[in-house]
Amino acid sequence: MQTNDNQRKPSVVDTRGLRMRYGPTDVLKGVDLTVGQGEVVALLGPNGAGKTTTIEILEGFRKRSGGDVRVLGVDPDEGDEAWRARLGVVLQSWRDHGRWRVRELLSYLSAFYEPYREQVFDTDELIDVVGLAEHAHKRIGTLSGGQRRRLDVAVGLVGRPDLLFLDEPTVGFDPEARREFHELVRRLTGTTILLTTHDLTEAEKLADRIVILVSGRVVADGTAAELAARIAGKAEVRYRLDGQEHVLSAADSTGYVRELFAEHGKAVEDLEVRRADLEDVYLALVRESEEVTA
Amino acid sequence: MNPRVVALRAGVRRGRIEFGQTMTNAGELIGWLWLPVVALVVMYAFGDGPLPGVDFSLGAQSVPGILAMNAVFTGLMGLAMALTMDREDGTLLRAKATPNGMLAYVIGKVLGKAGLTVAVLLLMLLPAVFVFDGLEPGRVSTWVTLAWVLLLGLLATLPIGAILGAVFGNAQSLGFVMLPIMGLVAVSGVFYPITALPGWLQAVGQVFPLYWLGLGLRSAMLPDALAVAEIGDSWRHLETVVALGAWAVVGFALAPVVLRRMARRESGSGRAAAVS
Structure with missing residues (x-):
């Protein structure tokens, strides 16, 4: 196995200045991304930010226009079948193998990994893990959206991958299916996962680290707490004065409120101070970056 | 175990599973059978006139040709369609x-469609030998010839299907x-002896594998005397082997190249990007 030749500790995914261009459009404008061993990283961003393109390049399905990319120490453009056997891939929408049965497909697919992996998932155990035991002999085409997605994850896990890609795993889910899916992902402790989502709550729930991608650039990278801290202290202050509503954002909200009372005393009504949460951070970042690009 | 051997075995397994899926699905099976059934019924109803120069019904003479035509529809077109559909889903x-x-x-895919082609052919042939007078199911040579002609025919046509599908x-x-x-069906002597066509059309028909597959199947199922209705008054087995063999060699040389190119282009959002 290859390792990175510099001082950085070897990471599972490592991109430097990753660029992608379709015709005249730059979709990725120099993305730096690392995913460490055992880490769950969410690539978060609005639609069209380049999340799927990034993941497809890492999976070796798409040739990049520029930059340095290493996945499991290998350039995905040159990844061979042995490299491929170490990856689990769950793409956005699968409709394949609708006529196959759940167990049949998983058992068929696991055979491919046996020559490469020390241990592949036992098919029945895997079906259990993703909660499809009672559907094991159903035709795949008859599964519900949530069941189908769990099967997709099972397919991704068949070879006990060193790295699992999940591209927008819960798009179109109802809240119940989404919750079940999140529980499933959390059960996969120890698996290195790179997932994309445009759902902030999902990123916060599942990921150790969140990388925010907007218009082909990484605009923030850190844990949910670190990201929130970026505009910590800033808070929204809302109150009514002489019947008139006031809303403003204050860096020193406590000080602002103290002065407010000193000045107006009992005339201040319905006071509300709300600290910026991750969502505000995210929306602010997206807005800023989109303004810069526009 | 060697990963390629594993993949080979998995391929056989896939072929078996998908063949089984088709054979146990009444709707799909009817989809594959209706065309040859209609063709055979039509030839049974209207083909009771004799072949020119021989005392043999036109209807019975057309059975092997219809089966050959249907083998191309099932195998070649079936494989091509399966490839495009599998790309979409x-x-x-x-x-x-x-x-x-x-x-x-x-x-x-290839094994599944080959199996289906053989199964559909047998499903049609078995009733046909009872309905049409003059076919020769009792000879050993019938089945031996049928086997090698069909095998060569599949080797010649399935790669074309894979290329078209890609x-x-x-x-x-x-x-x-x-x-x-x-058009090819019209110039390949499927329903009526090719010798009735003008020479240049006969030449066109003989370039393509459908004619040779039909000729080979006729040589298997029809009495030997009927060779007089063919070009050169002969079943031309040697030429059949050469023609079908040549198509197979070219097909097997080209198909992997084309399929590899298709596979390289395959990516999840590829179609979405192409559309938008």
């Missing part, structure tokens, strides 16, 4: 995401291929 991408999955996929982007555009194939 992500089956192919799944194969690409699996180590050596593409190899197994292609093997499985080249055409979707199932609809593949519909355009049906037109030239219908």
Whole structure:
């Protein structure tokens, strides 16, 4: 196995200045991304930010226009079948193998990994893990959206991958299916996962680290707490004065409120101070970056 | 175990599973059978006139040709359609995401369609030998010839199906291929001896595998005396082997190149990007 030749500790995914261009459009404008061993990283961003393109390049399905990319120490453009056997891939929408049965497909697919992996998932155990035991002999085409997605994850896990890609795993889910899916992902402790989502709550729930991608650039990278801290202290202050509503954002909200009372005393009504949460951070970042690009 | 061997085995397994899926699905099976049934019924109803110069019914004479035509529809077109459909629903991408999955996929598809072609042919042939007078199911040579002609015919036509399926982007555009194939049916002596056509059309027909597959099947199922209705008054087995063999060699040389190119292009959002 290859390792990175510099001082950085070897990471599972490592991109430097990753660029992608379709015709005249730059979709990725120099993305730096690392995913460490055992880490769950969410690539978060609005639609069209380049999340799927990034993941497809890492999976070796798409040739990049520029930059340095290493996945499991290998350039995905040159990844061979042995490299491929170490990856689990769950793409956005699968409709394949609708006529196959759940167990049949998983058992068929696991055979491919046996020559490469020390241990592949036992098919029945895997079906259990993703909660499809009672559907094991159903035709795949008859599964519900949530069941189908769990099967997709099972397919991704068949070879006990060193790295699992999940591209927008819960798009179109109802809240119940989404919750079940999140529980499933959390059960996969120890698996290195790179997932994309445009759902902030999902990123916060599942990921150790969140990388925010907007218009082909990484605009923030850190844990949910670190990201929130970026505009910590800033808070929204809302109150009514002489019947008139006031809303403003204050860096020193406590000080602002103290002065407010000193000045107006009992005339201040319905006071509300709300600290910026991750969502505000995210929306602010997206807005800023989109303004810069526009 | 060697990963390629594993993939080979998985391919056989895939072929078996998909063949089983078709054979146990009444709707799909009817889809494959209606065309030859209609053709055979029509030839039974209207083909009671004799072949020119021989005392043999036109209807019985056309049975092997119809089976050959249908083998091309089932095998070649079936494989092409399956490839385009599997590209649309992500089956192919799944194969690409699996180590050596593409190899197994292609093997499985080819075997599945080959099995289906043979099954449909037998399902048609068995009733036909009872309904049409003059076919020769009792000879050993009938079945030996049938076996090698069909095998060569599949080797010659399935790679073409794989190439068409890889080249055409979707199932609809593949519909355009049906037109030239219908034309080919007309010049390949399927329903009526090719010797009735003008010489240059006979030459066109003899370039393509459908004619040779039909000729070979006629030589298997019809009395030997009927060779007089063929070009050169002969079943021309040697020429059949050479013609079908040549198509097979070219097909097997080209198909992997074309399939590999198709596989390389396969990516999840590829179609979405192309559309928008």
